[in-house]
Amino acid sequence: MTLEVGVLGYGFMGKAHANAMARLPMFFPDAPEIERRVLVGRHEDALSDAADRLGFESIATDWADVVDDVDVFYNLGPNHAHVEPSIAALEAGTPVFCEKPLAPTLEDAEAMATAAHEAGTDVPAGCAFNYRFVPAIRYAKRLLEDGELGDIHHVRARYLQDWLVDPTAPWSWRNDEELAGSGALGDLGSHSVDLVRFLVGSDDLAGEIDRVSGHLRTFVEERPTEDAQSAGGPETRPVTVDDAYSAQLEFENGAMGTLEGSRFATGHKNDHSLEIHGSAGSLRFSLERLNELEVLRGDDRGYETILVTDEDDPYVDHWWPPGHVLGWEHTFVHENYEFLTAVDRGDTYAPNFDDGLAAQRVLDAIEESDDSGEWIALE
Numbered sequence: 001m002t003l004e005v006g007v008l009g010y011g012f013m014g015k016a017h018a019n020a021m022a023r024l025p026m027f028f029p030d031a032p033e034i035e036r037r038v039l040v041g042r043h044e045d046a047l048s049d050a051a052d053r054l055g056f057e058s059i060a061t062d063w064a065d066v067v068d069d070v071d072v073f074y075n076l077g078p079n080h081a082h083v084e085p086s087i088a089a090l091e092a093g094t095p096v097f098c099e100k101p102l103a104p105t106l107e108d109a110e111a112m113a114t115a116a117h118e119a120g121t122d123v124p125a126g127c128a129f130n131y132r133f134v135p136a137i138r139y140a141k142r143l144l145e146d147g148e149l150g151d152i153h154h155v156r157a158r159y160l161q162d163w164l165v166d167p168t169a170p171w172s173w174r175n176d177e178e179l180a181g182s183g184a185l186g187d188l189g190s191h192s193v194d195l196v197r198f199l200v201g202s203d204d205l206a207g208e209i210d211r212v213s214g215h216l217r218t219f220v221e222e223r224p225t226e227d228a229q230s231a232g233g234p235e236t237r238p239v240t241v242d243d244a245y246s247a248q249l250e251f252e253n254g255a256m257g258t259l260e261g262s263r264f265a266t267g268h269k270n271d272h273s274l275e276i277h278g279s280a281g282s283l284r285f286s287l288e289r290l291n292e293l294e295v296l297r298g299d300d301r302g303y304e305t306i307l308v309t310d311e312d313d314p315y316v317d318h319w320w321p322p323g324h325v326l327g328w329e330h331t332f333v334h335e336n337y338e339f340l341t342a343v344d345r346g347d348t349y350a351p352n353f354d355d356g357l358a359a360q361r362v363l364d365a366i367e368e369s370d371d372s373g374e375w376i377a378l379e
């Protein structure tokens, strides 16, 4: 059966997922057959252009007409648009793939996770944490699960960007609490929290995050609107989310964690890095060198750099010979392959809405800690 896919959103993420869908038949021949059936958005002209460019057959300006008319619904809109359409799709029994962070608020994320549970296990509800699908991250997970790093003591994740360091950079929905929920915390921190949970969150490693202490900061309180900038006008809008955050974590099994995320880290474009130290070794990873994993074992006096591009490394056999490196967009192909395969088979998929909710609980606790000045325990 050909799966008819409806996609809400045609910006950055719309392009990343449409590219992934287009690559599937060529590189993952065992992926289910799909049809990019309908692209959903508000502005008809821009939508038509995008549909032509991204390979969609038709357009729709109301998601309500689409969610029960397709076999799969992708929600790639701004964070505030994740909630209502995703819940409506799940209520109609349509599997949903939703971008991260799952929702602008914890309450919304809870409602989405409830809708996913009510839809049942044969209706997958995936949260698009694409960095779980980097081959080197999968490799790291295997090392950790095989106990090669021993007991986990320290986990460190930083996600640094610099696109707002210029105070005249234009205002966007990502700067608005109503539309985005939070700033660097939700946009970047949700990825870090998810990767940390994915890698060390099992009971025999660090376990879940038990309590947090957080700090948020907005450096520039208002920004010019894009319209005003092109017209040369002075119009600005307030920035109502954080530009940067940091947090301390305590894990169930006693490990310590440190998180940091910023849109003000001058010179850092998309620098997501992780470091883990265990009793038997350490590892480190940087998204800007995503084909590599650095591992130190026992008494080694330095890190070994492993190029994770061998045929038997996760997903690599679908692409090129060893050393013919992969990039950021491949992570979307891998997650689309896994998600659509789960939909086709009526299987469960991870990361799902429960994972999105778990990340949201941590983000929410970090904000609460910043407000109260106290450590916050997670239930």
Ligand code: SOE
Residues within 6 Å of the ligand: 012, 161, 187, 188, 270
């Ligand atoms: C913008 O900060 C952004 O596109 C995030 O929204 C993505 O999730 C991240 O992968 C790259 O940066």
